Amino acid sequence: GAGVSQSPSNKVTEKGKDVELRCDPISGHTALYWYRQSLGQGLEFLIYFQGNSAPDKSGLPSDRFSAERTGGSVSTLTIQRTQQEDSAVYLCASSPGTASYEQYFGPGTRLTVT
Amino acid sequence: AQSVTQLGSHVSVSEGALVLLRCNYSSSVPPYLFWYVQYPNQGLQLLLKYTTGATLVKGINGFEAEFKKSETSFHLTKPSAHMSDAAEYFCAVSARNTGNQFYFGTGTSLTVIP
Numbered sequence: 411g412a413g414v415s416q417s418p419s420n421k422v423t424e425k426g427k428d429v430e431l432r433c434d435p436i437s438g439h440t441a442l443y444w445y446r447q448s449l450g451q452g453l454e455f456l457i458y459f460q461g462n463s464a465p466d467k468s469g470l471p472s473d474r475f476s477a478e479r480t481g482g483s484v485s486t487l488t489i490q491r492t493q494q495e496d497s498a499v500y501l502c503a504s505s506p507g508t509a510s511y512e513q514y515f516g517p518g519t520r521l522t523v524t
Numbered sequence: 525a526q527s528v529t530q531l532g533s534h535v536s537v538s539e540g541a542l543v544l545l546r547c548n549y550s551s552s553v554p555p556y557l558f559w560y561v562q563y564p565n566q567g568l569q570l571l572l573k574y575t576t577g578a579t580l581v582k583g584i585n586g587f588e589a590e591f592k593k594s595e596t597s598f599h600l601t602k603p604s605a606h607m608s609d610a611a612e613y614f615c616a617v618s619a620r621n622t623g624n625q626f627y628f629g630t631g632t633s634l635t636v637i638p
Contacts (some may be wrong), residue, residue, distance in 0.1 A: 452630035495546060510556045510575040513626060515567035
Protein backbone atom coordinates (compact mmCIF):
# COMPACT_ATOMS: atom_id res chain seq x y z
CA GLY A 411 0.00 0.00 0.00
CA ALA A 412 0.95 3.66 -0.08
CA GLY A 413 3.52 4.83 2.40
CA VAL A 414 3.95 8.17 4.12
CA SER A 415 4.25 11.01 1.64
CA GLN A 416 5.57 14.51 2.19
CA SER A 417 5.46 17.63 0.07
CA PRO A 418 7.27 19.50 -1.17
CA SER A 419 10.41 17.39 -1.37
CA ASN A 420 12.53 20.53 -1.47
CA LYS A 421 11.74 24.07 -0.41
CA VAL A 422 13.95 27.12 -0.71
CA THR A 423 12.68 30.24 1.00
CA GLU A 424 13.96 33.65 1.98
CA LYS A 425 14.61 34.51 5.58
CA GLY A 426 11.50 35.95 7.19
CA LYS A 427 9.00 34.13 4.98
CA ASP A 428 6.49 31.58 6.24
CA VAL A 429 6.52 27.98 4.98
CA GLU A 430 4.09 25.07 5.18
CA LEU A 431 5.20 21.46 5.00
CA ARG A 432 2.66 18.72 4.38
CA CYS A 433 2.53 15.11 5.52
CA ASP A 434 0.12 12.41 4.36
CA PRO A 435 0.34 9.46 6.75
CA ILE A 436 -0.51 5.85 6.07
CA SER A 437 -4.26 5.38 6.09
CA GLY A 438 -5.54 4.16 9.44
CA HIS A 439 -2.46 5.17 11.41
CA THR A 440 -3.56 7.08 14.48
CA ALA A 441 -0.16 8.46 15.48
CA LEU A 442 1.79 11.08 13.54
CA TYR A 443 5.20 12.52 14.37
CA TRP A 444 7.31 15.38 13.06
CA TYR A 445 11.09 15.40 13.42
CA ARG A 446 13.86 17.72 12.31
CA GLN A 447 17.16 16.37 11.05
CA SER A 448 20.00 18.84 10.73
CA LEU A 449 23.22 18.07 8.87
CA GLY A 450 25.20 15.49 10.80
CA GLN A 451 22.66 15.38 13.60
CA GLY A 452 20.19 12.83 14.81
CA LEU A 453 16.46 13.22 14.80
CA GLU A 454 15.03 16.05 16.88
CA PHE A 455 11.48 15.39 18.00
CA LEU A 456 9.14 18.27 17.24
CA ILE A 457 5.51 17.27 17.79
CA TYR A 458 3.32 14.18 18.13
CA PHE A 459 -0.37 13.64 17.37
CA GLN A 460 -2.33 10.65 18.68
CA GLY A 461 -5.93 10.28 17.60
CA ASN A 462 -8.13 13.02 18.98
CA SER A 463 -5.91 13.75 21.96
CA ALA A 464 -4.16 17.06 22.43
CA PRO A 465 -0.82 16.98 20.60
CA ASP A 466 2.48 16.71 22.43
CA LYS A 467 4.20 19.94 21.42
CA SER A 468 7.09 19.62 23.83
CA GLY A 469 9.70 19.46 21.08
CA LEU A 470 8.77 22.60 19.16
CA PRO A 471 11.85 24.86 19.35
CA SER A 472 10.00 28.20 19.35
CA ASP A 473 6.57 29.74 18.95
CA ARG A 474 7.37 30.26 15.26
CA PHE A 475 6.68 26.54 14.81
CA SER A 476 3.18 25.10 14.81
CA ALA A 477 1.43 22.06 13.42
CA GLU A 478 -2.05 20.80 12.92
CA ARG A 479 -3.63 17.57 11.89
CA THR A 480 -6.97 17.73 10.14
CA GLY A 481 -9.50 14.94 10.33
CA GLY A 482 -7.00 12.67 11.99
CA SER A 483 -5.10 12.34 8.75
CA VAL A 484 -3.09 14.98 6.88
CA SER A 485 -0.76 17.17 8.92
CA THR A 486 0.80 20.53 8.16
CA LEU A 487 3.90 21.90 9.88
CA THR A 488 4.12 25.68 9.65
CA ILE A 489 7.22 27.72 10.29
CA GLN A 490 6.68 31.45 10.53
CA ARG A 491 9.33 34.10 9.92
CA THR A 492 11.89 31.51 8.90
CA GLN A 493 15.48 31.84 10.06
CA GLN A 494 18.63 30.34 8.56
CA GLU A 495 18.93 27.96 11.50
CA ASP A 496 15.61 26.43 10.43
CA SER A 497 17.37 24.90 7.41
CA ALA A 498 17.11 21.14 7.83
CA VAL A 499 15.29 18.06 6.62
CA TYR A 500 11.85 17.75 8.18
CA LEU A 501 10.69 14.16 8.53
CA CYS A 502 7.18 12.95 9.16
CA ALA A 503 6.34 9.49 10.47
CA SER A 504 3.13 7.66 11.23
CA SER A 505 2.39 4.64 13.38
CA PRO A 506 -0.53 2.39 14.28
CA GLY A 507 -0.39 4.16 17.60
CA THR A 508 1.34 2.46 20.49
CA ALA A 509 4.90 2.61 21.71
CA SER A 510 5.65 -0.96 20.62
CA TYR A 511 4.89 -0.26 16.99
CA GLU A 512 7.51 1.01 14.62
CA GLN A 513 7.18 4.33 12.87
CA TYR A 514 6.92 4.57 9.11
CA PHE A 515 8.82 7.52 7.75
CA GLY A 516 8.23 9.72 4.76
CA PRO A 517 11.11 10.81 2.50
CA GLY A 518 11.31 14.22 4.15
CA THR A 519 11.21 17.84 3.05
CA ARG A 520 14.55 19.57 2.67
CA LEU A 521 14.12 23.20 3.75
CA THR A 522 16.74 25.76 2.85
CA VAL A 523 16.43 29.30 4.20
CA THR A 524 18.53 31.84 2.33
CA ALA B 525 13.13 9.18 31.16
CA GLN B 526 14.52 7.41 28.13
CA SER B 527 17.65 8.17 26.14
CA VAL B 528 19.90 6.52 23.59
CA THR B 529 23.65 6.67 23.08
CA GLN B 530 25.29 5.47 19.90
CA LEU B 531 29.04 5.07 20.28
CA GLY B 532 30.93 6.00 17.15
CA SER B 533 29.42 8.51 14.76
CA HIS B 534 31.42 6.95 11.92
CA VAL B 535 32.32 3.29 11.43
CA SER B 536 34.30 1.85 8.53
CA VAL B 537 34.52 -1.84 7.71
CA SER B 538 35.89 -3.81 4.81
CA GLU B 539 33.50 -5.63 2.53
CA GLY B 540 32.90 -9.08 4.00
CA ALA B 541 33.93 -8.07 7.51
CA LEU B 542 31.76 -8.07 10.62
CA VAL B 543 29.58 -5.03 11.18
CA LEU B 544 29.07 -3.95 14.81
CA LEU B 545 27.16 -0.77 15.60
CA ARG B 546 26.76 0.03 19.27
CA CYS B 547 23.67 1.30 21.04
CA ASN B 548 23.14 1.80 24.76
CA TYR B 549 19.90 3.01 26.23
CA SER B 550 18.59 4.41 29.44
CA SER B 551 15.08 3.55 30.54
CA SER B 552 13.31 3.38 33.86
CA VAL B 553 10.87 0.79 32.54
CA PRO B 554 11.15 -2.12 30.11
CA PRO B 555 12.03 -0.54 26.78
CA TYR B 556 11.01 -1.12 23.23
CA LEU B 557 14.11 -0.89 21.03
CA PHE B 558 14.47 -0.23 17.33
CA TRP B 559 17.13 0.07 14.67
CA TYR B 560 16.45 2.14 11.58
CA VAL B 561 18.53 2.63 8.45
CA GLN B 562 18.60 5.76 6.32
CA TYR B 563 19.97 5.64 2.81
CA PRO B 564 21.03 8.92 1.18
CA ASN B 565 18.14 11.28 0.48
CA GLN B 566 15.60 8.85 1.84
CA GLY B 567 13.51 8.52 4.98
CA LEU B 568 14.23 6.03 7.72
CA GLN B 569 13.39 2.36 7.26
CA LEU B 570 12.94 -0.15 10.05
CA LEU B 571 15.66 -2.82 10.26
CA LEU B 572 14.43 -4.63 13.35
CA LYS B 573 12.79 -4.14 16.71
CA TYR B 574 12.61 -5.67 20.16
CA THR B 575 9.44 -5.46 22.20
CA THR B 576 9.13 -8.64 24.26
CA GLY B 577 10.18 -12.27 24.05
CA ALA B 578 13.36 -13.52 22.44
CA THR B 579 16.24 -11.17 23.10
CA LEU B 580 18.02 -11.96 19.83
CA VAL B 581 16.13 -10.24 17.08
CA LYS B 582 16.66 -10.81 13.38
CA GLY B 583 15.87 -8.14 10.84
CA ILE B 584 16.10 -7.42 7.17
CA ASN B 585 19.24 -7.61 5.04
CA GLY B 586 20.96 -10.07 7.38
CA PHE B 587 21.12 -7.74 10.38
CA GLU B 588 20.41 -8.82 13.93
CA ALA B 589 20.56 -7.28 17.39
CA GLU B 590 20.56 -8.63 20.91
CA PHE B 591 18.80 -7.00 23.83
CA LYS B 592 21.03 -7.25 26.90
CA LYS B 593 19.22 -5.87 29.91
CA SER B 594 22.22 -6.20 32.24
CA GLU B 595 24.32 -4.09 29.88
CA THR B 596 21.46 -1.82 28.75
CA SER B 597 22.60 -2.45 25.22
CA PHE B 598 21.06 -3.26 21.86
CA HIS B 599 24.02 -3.56 19.50
CA LEU B 600 23.44 -4.16 15.80
CA THR B 601 25.51 -6.76 13.97
CA LYS B 602 25.88 -8.33 10.56
CA PRO B 603 28.38 -11.14 9.92
CA SER B 604 29.52 -9.96 6.50
CA ALA B 605 29.29 -6.38 5.26
CA HIS B 606 28.09 -5.63 1.76
CA MET B 607 28.67 -2.45 -0.20
CA SER B 608 24.94 -1.80 -0.15
CA ASP B 609 25.02 -1.58 3.67
CA ALA B 610 26.66 1.85 3.49
CA ALA B 611 24.11 4.15 5.15
CA GLU B 612 23.22 5.99 8.36
CA TYR B 613 21.94 3.82 11.20
CA PHE B 614 19.79 5.05 14.07
CA CYS B 615 18.92 3.34 17.32
CA ALA B 616 15.68 4.35 19.04
CA VAL B 617 13.90 3.59 22.31
CA SER B 618 10.34 3.97 23.46
CA ALA B 619 8.34 2.59 26.36
CA ARG B 620 4.82 2.30 27.60
CA ASN B 621 5.22 5.28 29.88
CA THR B 622 6.70 7.69 27.33
CA GLY B 623 3.38 8.65 25.84
CA ASN B 624 4.42 6.94 22.61
CA GLN B 625 7.36 9.29 22.19
CA PHE B 626 10.45 7.83 20.60
CA TYR B 627 14.00 8.82 21.47
CA PHE B 628 16.61 8.50 18.74
CA GLY B 629 20.36 8.29 18.93
CA THR B 630 22.51 10.67 16.92
CA GLY B 631 23.22 8.02 14.32
CA THR B 632 26.21 6.06 13.05
CA SER B 633 27.41 6.45 9.49
CA LEU B 634 28.63 3.13 8.10
CA THR B 635 31.21 3.10 5.32
CA VAL B 636 32.02 -0.17 3.55
CA ILE B 637 35.44 -0.34 1.94
CA PRO B 638 35.77 -2.54 -1.15
